[in-house]
Amino acid sequence: MGSETGTADRKRRSFIEEARREQIMTAAAEVAAEVGYASTSFSRIAEKAGISKSVITYHFSGKDEILRLVTARLFERVWQHMEARIEAETTAAGQVRAWIGAQLEFFGAHRTEFLAMSEIVAGHRDPDGTPAYAADLAEEVDALAEILARGQRDGEFREFDPRGVANIILRSTDGVLASWAYDDGVDLPGQTTVLLDFIDHAIGGRR
Template sequence: MRSENESTSQKKRSFIEQARRAQIVDAAAEVVAEAGYAQTSLARIAERAGISKGVITYHFTSKDEILRLVATQFFDRGWQYMESRIAAQETAAGQVRAWIGSELEFFGAHRTEFLAMSDIMANHRSEDGSHAYAAELAEEVDGLAEILARGQRDGELRRFDPRVVANIILRCTDGVLETWAFDPDLDLEAQSAVLLEFIDHAIGKE
């Protein structure tokens, strides 16, 4: 959630400033996707964007700020794509399928940004050394668990621990995406269909 200060700051930025920031964020995503999180530097980002490091430091306080935006902006775009598709389903099982199916579909259509986001989320740390995106990942599990629990209350789904199963479903999805990250020739659509069928059998009543 944006703070009031962040919203005010964004309103003060000109169109040119916003375009430059977007250019830098896009360049950073490309560098992370190609070189990896550990090898990403302001110098490499500047080279990819065709600008000087000074231009970057004018618009951003640090590499940390840029990489956070790479991850969070793409995650937000993904959720916007998913949310309407989830809401359009009337059953819990349908919403679970829409959640996983649309997530895989969106990431599959944006490979470079996905590779950058996943690398940043796996490696980025807060100042205290903890995972920087732990709260976001927990929120994702909670959201899917809520759908599963509602399906159980409605008698649609079998009995199980909703949060445990939500975590398992999301980690299975991560596994499919990780395999695709290493093998771009993998048929992600076919893998998605198999995963969705597996989920249907795992949560549905016999």
């Protein structure tokens, strides 16, 4: 009996700790979105979450750990949203459109998360000064470039440098999201339509 109670208590503590970590990461994302990466601090996160700084230091070693986890979680969530849409398409042109459309759709419903991710990705650097997410961004470019190269092999797209064009497409998507995130007057669905039409004409994709 005692052993079973102890196990239950440990599970309960684990659940509470996980919920607290989630609360702290959510608050950290909101703070980063509001004041930027550089101004995000334990004090501001604690105030946003309605807890003491000591509670944060119990769960996390520092600001960098929290913000890395925030970004990793967002990367995972947006990719899960995009992956099903991409895999449902049978052509490279369809997959490119699904990639961009699903990404814009996800962040359209998660403005705070997009602002937080943008601030963290732009501001976070490794100890040697290099951008902390350079490898992740390069991996994203490579994955889209593979789809573009397949479309060229299958005769869907004209000739161009797949990786260079993949980078342009992704940075254009970032630009549309940034203009919307910082300006409530921007019509994101409308801009999504414009961007997809532009990409179709640029790469020669068939509708």
